[in-house]
Structure formats: structure tokens, C-alpha cells
Amino acid sequence: GQQLNQSPQSMFIQEGEDVSMNCTSSSIFNTWLWYKQDPGEGPVLLIALYKAGELTSNGRLTAQFGITRKDSFLNISASIPSDVGIYFCAGRKRGGSNYQLIWGAGTKLIIKP
Amino acid sequence: EAGVAQSPRYKIIEKRQSVAFWCNPISGHATLYWYQQILGQGPKLLIQFQNNGVVDDSQLPKDRFSAERLKGVDSTLKIQPAKLEDSAVYLCASSPTGGSSNEQFFGPGTRLTVL
Numbered sequence: 001g002q003q004l005n006q007s008p009q010s011m012f013i014q015e016g017e018d019v020s021m022n023c024t025s026s027s028i029f030n031t032w033l034w035y036k037q038d039p040g041e042g043p044v045l046l047i048a049l050y051k052a053g054e055l056t057s058n059g060r061l062t063a064q065f066g067i068t069r070k071d072s073f074l075n076i077s078a079s080i081p082s083d084v085g086i087y088f089c090a091g092r093k094r095g096g097s098n099y100q101l102i103w104g105a106g107t108k109l110i111i112k113p
Numbered sequence: 114e115a116g117v118a119q120s121p122r123y124k125i126i127e128k129r130q131s132v133a134f135w136c137n138p139i140s141g142h143a144t145l146y147w148y149q150q151i152l153g154q155g156p157k158l159l160i161q162f163q164n165n166g167v168v169d170d171s172q173l174p175k176d177r178f179s180a181e182r183l184k185g186v187d188s189t190l191k192i193q194p195a196k197l198e199d200s201a202v203y204l205c206a207s208s209p210t211g212g213s214s215n216e217q218f219f220g221p222g223t224r225l226t227v228l
Contacts, residue, residue, distance in 0.1 A: 042117070106153075
């Protein structure tokens, strides 16, 4: 089963607002990834984080790899209608040989008209 | 560069029937993944191939699911017989290698409905 807790489950926001979501785990991860999935499409990678404390931006998106290695955060500034979709966090644990990703359940972003 | 191709996009079958999905990864990508994504959940890895060899199939229900990548390029995933709980989107992804810093590129998925 899934080992990442992603919150919130959904968000209703006004256009122009900032958005924050996060993922937590009881396990240590050595990689955190944030994906966005539009309806009828596969997930698309937004930001990849590889070091504890790392803060990385991609346009209006900023993500951080938590110092404890057990959490990560994604922020979207000044949301626009095309930000609507489902955002997933995914992590890779330390060690192992197949680099399997563990996925959160997603945060659904809805922009109020 | 062409992305990951999957077909069909949609499939509706009755329980106990068989179904097969096809995936063509990005050219030159050695690693291919099949995921199952149930509505409201994140993707769950079913099987990972490195070239034509299986790297991880620990979450594949082997009594009914099978997958192959005979020539190390395209791949098929089969369900036989299907159950109601198999209704989901089946995503195929590929990456240049299976290494820890390699991005996985996803196809659009096949939405399976089992009646």
C-alpha cells in the first residue's frame, strides 16, 4: 500500500491565490518528485529534488526537500486556470536496486470561477 | 521527440474476459514501467523492465496479470481473466535507464472498465 501521506486531498482556490501542498512519510527518502496529471493524460514531472534541504523552482512552482528527508512541499504562486489538475508527490527510498517510486494519493486543485 | 504511445485509450469488457494493452516507449529508453492507477489514487507500479528483463514484478498479481517485452522495445500487459477491481487506468512509462536520477516519461494511459 501507499506510504506517503499527501495533503490536502483537494483545494478550491481563487485565481491569483498562492497554493501549498505537502507530502509526509514515516520513511526516509533520498529523492522527492512532484508530478502534475491532467484529465486523460499521464503524469508530467514538474520538479525533482535530490538533497535534503534543497529548494528548487520551476517558474511559479517551488518545491522543497525536507531536512528530515521524510517530507516535501510544493508551492504554486499566483495560480492561473491552467494550474488545475491533480498534483502527485513521489519518493524513492534510500537503498534498493530498482529505484521504485512510492506515490502519494494526489492533491486535486480546483480554481473557483 | 515522440512520447510514450499506448493503445487502446479506452477499453470496456465484462468480468472474466481477457484484455491486452500495448505500450511503445520513447526511442532508446531502456527501462519500461507499467502502473495501475485506481480512481482517486496515485499510480502503483506493476512491473519494471530493463531492456527485455524483469527488474521488479513484486506487485504484479501473477495469477491473472502478465507482461512481456520480448525485444526490449515495446511491451504488452495482459489481464486474464479480468475482475471488477481491475477497473483502472493503466499507465506505461519509460526512462533512459532505471537509475535514481532518471525521469520517467508517462504515456496517456488506457482506461479499463470491467463490468
